[in-house]
Amino acid sequence: MVASTAAARAEVLVDTRPQRRTIRDRLKRDWTLLALCVPGVLYFVVFFYVPLLGNVIAFKDYAPFLGINGSPWVGLENFATLLEEPEFWSAVSNTLQITALQLLLYFPAPIALALLLNSLVGHRVKRFIQSVVYLPHFLSWVVVVAMFQQVIGGAGTVSGFLNTHGITIGNLMSNPDTFKLLVTAQVIWKDCGWGTIIFLAAITAIDMSHYEAAAIDGADWKRRLWHVTLPGIRSVVLMMLILRLGDILSVGFEQMVLQRDAVGAGAAEVIDTYVYYHGIRDGDWGMSTAAGLMKGLIGAALIYAANKLAHRFGEQGIYR
């Protein structure tokens, strides 16, 4: 009895202290900070969240002169037409083929290069190679494609060199059969070096004593790589893979737009270019928005599923 009154009294005492502020107090205190948020928040609302709602035109027969509100609802008709469109399926197939090639060839490339860089003993050599391989990441796609053109294009130096030595490779820049390998090579050239940054950081974070212990136990470099380094970077590799999965249906939009004319839509049409050419160029608004929306939803679902899977394997994933 005595104890409970004491507790009640203490509670009253606590209550009288102005511990929780009212919204108005906090508003008064934080208004400068809120004002600082205004331009950025406004940007995300206007150019992200409102357009997100604009996806309703996937369910409408959108006509520019009627506006989004004025255009009539058509339910899932756009999706139905889209799924019967052979060109759309060709774009889906191209996208998936290119993504598969990139997962196979481009995804492991930075990991391999990071391992190679990490094995370098000389500090200056390592810094120099890093400076070189990071550079192409900052070039625009126009510049990258132009550079490929001057080396392996029809009049390129390498194709010319091979020609004079009796090997004809033709113009690789306009060959639809090898185009998917070409774009993968371009992505590797541009971003492989940049991609090493995160893996190099993960490798550096591995405790050196693990390597020493393994070496004392007689593990050669191959075994140390397999039993120490690779397990040490597993979570980062998995995290990058999850992020890549979310992008599985996006394959270098600018890269494709730039080269579509040279190799033709049959080889270079991907979902993003399909949306652009059919929607903005040809005015097939509803149907191409439906294509874009489906792509976005599949991407988000894949990230979600991959993240769940990562948790199941006892990894952090990208969010909890």
Added chain:
Amino acid sequence: MERPTIAGRTLKFLVLTAITVAVLYPFGLALGTSLMGRAESIANGGAYVLFPSKPTFEAYAVILSGGAVTRSVLISIGITLAGTALSLVCTVFLGYALSRRGMLGGKPILLMVLATFLFTPGMIPSYLMVKELGMIDTYQALIVPVLVNAFNVVVVRAFFQNLPDELFEAAKMDGCSEWRMLWRIAIPLSKAVIAVVGLFYAVSYWNTFFNAILYLNDQSMHPIQVVLRQFIFRGNAAAGSDVAIVRDLPASSVQMAVLVIALVPILLVYPFLQKYFTKGVLTGAIKG
């Protein structure tokens, strides 16, 4: 641990040399060809060369003496300067506010920024928004729709959060306002990260290509990357696409001079960028 074997070291050396050459060769080729004289260019049928016989700035003189390239370079410089300044202001402001603990509405605003990593609104709704705002055929269309990058906000916020709390506490005791704290404490201590985020923005504005095609119908407004595309791919673009057909076939030296102009600013800022970017990328990756 054992020393690497001779064979292993030779192999490593060869692989690294091959990678270095593969990256640097196209740069050398572009530069070499751009310095080739017009006569030499015509004589060898427009081939690309690493070392021109008589280096000359002829090609640069031609394209920088007014005309489409000169105009596009000026446009790109303007877009880059204005865009970078505006983007930096918005990013630093938002990053600072979100770095302050216990701000009213801080959590939902942060979530709102982070959610943009997961999906995109799609090309057509974004295009219609720009059109709705009357920005078609205006330079704003190259800046405003890409004004703030969520990743950069996260990087800046992470950096501000790692500044010692005591500084802000002490300033608050002395009656310093948040606005003054931003300018007197946060920004001066974060020059490196602000510089690197600014350079990231600058590089992306300089490299603007597709938004210009999407939002600018008026070819006299096109930035350098679009003009470069016309010079390089004019053959492919002839079949009635959106690209203006450059009538007289430019010699390869002229093409490469345009290419070099399009990448020189990147090469100029690269040393600065490289000094800090690893740090920036990593903070972003860890906190994001």
